[in-house]
Amino acid sequence: MRVLILGGTSDATELAARVATMPGIEAITSLAGRTREPSVPLGDWRIGGFGGVAGLAKYLRQMKIDLLIDATHPFAHQIAFNAAEAATEANVPRLKLIRRPWEKVSGDRWLEVEDIQAAAAALVNQANRVFLTIGRQEIPAFAHLQEIWFLMRMIDPPQANALVPPGIILCDRGPFYLHNEREILIHHNIDTIVSKNSGGDATYAKIVAARELGLKVVMVNRPVTPPGEQLTDVDDVLVWLSQKLQEFGGTTQTNQMLSNWD
Incomplete structure (x- = not known):
């Protein structure tokens, strides 16, 4: 199962490192390249934009991406909406990993x-x-x-x-x-x-x-995010990925059986 992680955050780096230990998943992390010396994640990675919605949708198809995880910064408003639209266009399930905002407490x-x-x-x-x-x-x-x-x-x-x-x-x-x-x-x-x-x-x-x-x-305050499935914790994303991997394995096995039958 091929996963594209839109990164640039510490959460994305942690996610990429932990996904790298999961058998059955091949992950690619994409970095925008806005910092001169980015923190390079574990596993495969790329740097640079995609060329908007059309470019990202094309990349998802060409690379045969099965899942898209948007783990960009909560204020990366444009890429979040581009990712949502491109995932829909390429018919790729998308998850937004977005950390919880800070909350005002007594004394603030x-x-x-x-x-x-x-x-x-x-x-x-x-x-x-x-x-x-x-x-x-x-x-x-x-x-x-x-x-x-x-x-x-x-x-x-x-x-x-x-x-x-x-x-x-x-x-x-x-x-x-x-x-x-x-x-x-x-x-x-x-x-x-x-x-x-x-x-x-x-x-x-x-x-x-x-x-x-x-x-x-x-x-x-944070900008609005596109509608869709969201999680706030890397551990929860790993559970989500495990579930998707089981579904993916079942689908692959079914497709193989149908191919053999043909």
Whole structure:
């Protein structure tokens, strides 16, 4: 059974490593290639886009993919909808692996907003020193905020001609730990954090540190996801895969019997 995993997250990397130990399954992980040194998953992998819905549907057919697992980032809105449409077009079952979002708890000072533009607008006259943790691609949305100082954390630096707000850039890759996040916030005298609600453990420490220090958090809510089957845990996906493998084996055996009969 051939499985295509749309990756780029720690969940996808873990899934690929564990699927590699499952007999009867051949998995290929696809990475978008947006980071210069991506975390390469165990097993077969590829880097680069497909060329939209038509390209992905063609790839699913050409590679004889039996199952598609979308384990991309919760904010990878376009690829999620492309994957759903392509899977339907190629008649390939699709599963979305999407981690649970963070939930506001006692002590959190969150302002929840719907998108990056709303997050930038929420900072006007409300923040002085901001820890911006949204990645490099959407940094230009804050470039006009010249009265605010930003500490901008991302995996790779922005392009040389990219618009960036005042401040400094910190290139780093998670997971991040509480004592380090607390130290960063105190050292740079941060009063506000801007974060996407990515969920998971790898970057949650900054939210805990903000809670402990009484800092404001502008939390960008997730975009909508396409309808379809979803799971939030790698273990549950492995169970789902095992069930699909049993069904696949039964179907294959039936097809072989019919072929022999013919």
